Amino acid sequence: MLYHIFLFLVVLVLVERGSFAASPLEIVSVNEQLAHTEAVRNDETNQTLARTNFERLERLSNRSRYVARSCKEIRDRYNLREDGLYYLTTANGMVYQTFCDMTTAGGGWTLVASVHENSIYGRCTVGDRWSSQQGNNAALLDGDGNWSNRNTFGTAEGATSDDYKNPGYYDIAAEDMSVWHVPNNFPLEHWNLAAILRYHTDNRFLRLYGGNLFQLFKQYPVRYNVGSYNNRGPAFPIVYDHGDRESTRLLYGPNSRGEFQPGFITFRAINNERAAMAICSGVKPVSGWNTEHYCIGGGGYFHPDQCGDFPSFDWDRLGKGQGWSASKEMTEAAVLLFYR
Ligand SMILES: *[C@@H]1O[C@H](CO)[C@@H](O)[C@H](O)[C@H]1NC(C)=O
Ligand SMILES: *[C@@H]1O[C@H](CO)[C@@H](O)[C@H](O)[C@H]1NC(C)=O
Numbered sequence: 001m002l003y004h005i006f007l008f009l010v011v012l013v014l015v016e017r018g019s020f021a022a023s024p025l026e027i028v029s030v031n032e033q034l035a036h037t038e039a040v041r042n043d044e045t046n047q048t049l050a051r052t053n054f055e056r057l058e059r060l061s062n063r064s065r066y067v068a069r070s071c072k073e074i075r076d077r078y079n080l081r082e083d084g085l086y087y088l089t090t091a092n093g094m095v096y097q098t099f100c101d102m103t104t105a106g107g108g109w110t111l112v113a114s115v116h117e118n119s120i121y122g123r124c125t126v127g128d129r130w131s132s133q134q135g136n137n138a139a140l141l142d143g144d145g146n147w148s149n150r151n152t153f154g155t156a157e158g159a160t161s162d163d164y165k166n167p168g169y170y171d172i173a174a175e176d177m178s179v180w181h182v183p184n185n186f187p188l189e190h191w192n193l194a195a196i197l198r199y200h201t202d203n204r205f206l207r208l209y210g211g212n213l214f215q216l217f218k219q220y221p222v223r224y225n226v227g228s229y230n231n232r233g234p235a236f237p238i239v240y241d242h243g244d245r246e247s248t249r250l251l252y253g254p255n256s257r258g259e260f261q262p263g264f265i266t267f268r269a270i271n272n273e274r275a276a277m278a279i280c281s282g283v284k285p286v287s288g289w290n291t292e293h294y295c296i297g298g299g300g301y302f303h304p305d306q307c308g309d310f311p312s313f314d315w316d317r318l319g320k321g322q323g324w325s326a327s328k329e330m331t332e333a334a335v336l337l338f339y340r
């Protein structure tokens, strides 16, 4: 027995030594690795320090002293022309931060929302805040969703990575809209250049609809069975800031191209199955009602294969740009909504 214990100890000691006795070559390489890791970390730290430019931050932080309800007011009152994040205040005094586009067509555009499709396969599931997160459900047809309430969510910096809605959506009295389609996850400082489509209206149409989408969708509820399929909301011509009618056409599926006319923005379109969609971006449906393939947002009840923030952009397979399927670029880009 003792002999066995002795043997066991010998083995144990050998194993221990084995694991500690690295060759000199190995030791060098481990040290090199540590040194390398350290260097990378230093570099990262240095970069972080470089980014924390105090003066710049102070200047940005000082923007909290401006008082305005929209980016247009900031532009007009303080004569600021720099794109970026600014603080705005609602009529009730609620302060929030959002992105101002101070350059497009004279600037003064307030980012109020973004519609982001996190899972085209998820049919009215988690992340489908602009349609329904509660499943395709015939009992949820009333349009008391996020197009027509004062609920807010998300952040301006995260607007291409998830849905975003700030108080400006219902608080600002605007005249026109601007829309940017920005590839998912792009950082704010590159949105403008990265956008695959950018346009705005210039006929002040929002004046006729209460000054914002909150009011517009009161008149045109985004609700199942609210009208027949030939009953669509208003459509308005757009002015292109990046892209044109032809590039807009190509962003949607070949079959869809036969139904719409590019060069417009349309609100509350109703499809064959009488589901309502909130916005047809860049197009006006003219000779067909399969709007679920090229319009976004909606109520909580669709054809079972259509529910979602981009209801059926993948009808003929995701991102294939064939049949009714929208292009991959379009399906994987967030839709940023601005007011002025
Ligand atoms: C980081 O900055 C320190 C001090 O400014 C400098 O000594 C160091 O070499 C820098 N490290 C790297 C990896 O650039
Ligand atoms: C920020 O505001 C403070 C207080 O008004 C002022 O003293 C400072 O110069 C401003 N900083 C910048 C970078 O504009």
Ligand SMILES: *[C@@H]1O[C@H](CO)[C@@H](O)[C@H](O)[C@H]1NC(C)=O
Binding pocket: 128, 129, 130, 131, 132, 133, 134, 144, 145, 146, 151, 152, 153, 300
């Ligand atoms: C509206 O957005 C909120 C997130 O704040 C979400 O919980 C809710 O489910 C959304 N409404 C619908 C109808 O999806």
Ligand SMILES: [Ca+2]
Binding pocket: 117, 118, 119, 120, 121, 122, 123, 124, 125, 127, 128, 307, 308, 309, 310
């Ligand atoms: Ca979805």
Ligand SMILES: [Ca+2]
Binding pocket: 115, 116, 117, 118, 127, 128, 129, 130, 162, 163, 309
């Ligand atoms: Ca979403």
